[in-house]
Amino acid sequence: MDTEKITQCMKPHGEEGIQTIENMNENHKDISxxxxxxxxxxxxxxxxxxxxxxxxxxxxFLKLTENNVNGLDYSEISVAESIKRNKTAVEEKRCEVILADVSDMPIDDETYDLVSAFETIYFWPDIENTFKEVARIIKDNGQFMIAQGTNGNHPDDEKWLKTVEGMSVYTAPQLEEYLLNAGFSxxxxxxxENDYILVVIAKK
Known part of the structure; x- marks a missing residue:
């Protein structure tokens, strides 16, 4: 994977960003x-x-709950594409997509029962403090689910880390330590099985 492709994965932008989003929707199916x-x-x-x-x-998620399902992304194109895909739910006020950075979210404390992060924490800054920010917006007994295509031992991890400045991959024990330190219980x-896909679920 070249640097431009991973830069697009970090923050889709321009016309190529729309294609990147379509590719991610397809390529991340197994993880999802x-x-x-x-x-x-x-x-x-x-x-x-x-x-x-x-x-x-x-x-x-909208098919699994009768409550609101919102999205958050720091890419304007991602926000626009998410709104387009979930147009009916947005119009019915069951879905809002927020343009913001995960490290400083304009969201009240203890707002959500479940927060998810699919194939994204590789690019989060200051991971433990960012996890604290996620914990802040989750209700007591709520959940934070992380899903990623590597458990920290994928053969391609080293190549990605060398290619992309600021990218990190984490093993399950590392994530557990960060999450517990961030306030999850x-x-x-x-x-x-027979794959590198990792899902970590933290309860508050």
Whole structure:
């Protein structure tokens, strides 16, 4: 994967950004499917998908809860594509997509029952403090789900880390330590059999 492609994955922009979002929606299917197998969604959960990209996971969550499902991304194109994909829910006021940075979210304390992050934490700055910011907006007994295509041991990890400045990959034990330090009370990890896909679910 070349630098421009990964830069687009970090923050889709321009015309190429729309194609990147479409590719991510397709390429991340296996990760998304496994994550939805691992997490329990209640039908009244209020949900936020951070780094929502093209809005495909917002769309999936909307089918599992009767409450609101919102998205957040710092890419203007991602916000626009997520709104377009979930147009009906946006019009019905069941979905809002926020343009913001995960490290400083314009969201009240204890707003959400479930927060998700699909294939995005690689690019989050100051991961432990950012996890504290995520914990802040989650209700007591709420969940934070991280889903990623590597468990920190993928053969391509080293290549990506050398190519992209500021990118990080994490193992399940590392994530557990950061999440517990950030204020979560319980962390469980799930690795897809015969794959590198990792899902980590932290409870507040």
């Amino acid at each position: 499917e496994f994550a939805f197998e691992c997490v329990k969604v209640n039908n009244n959960d209020k949900i936020l998908d951070i780094g929502c990209g093209g809005g495909v996971n917002i769309e999936k 319980n962390v469980k990890s799930y690795k897809k």
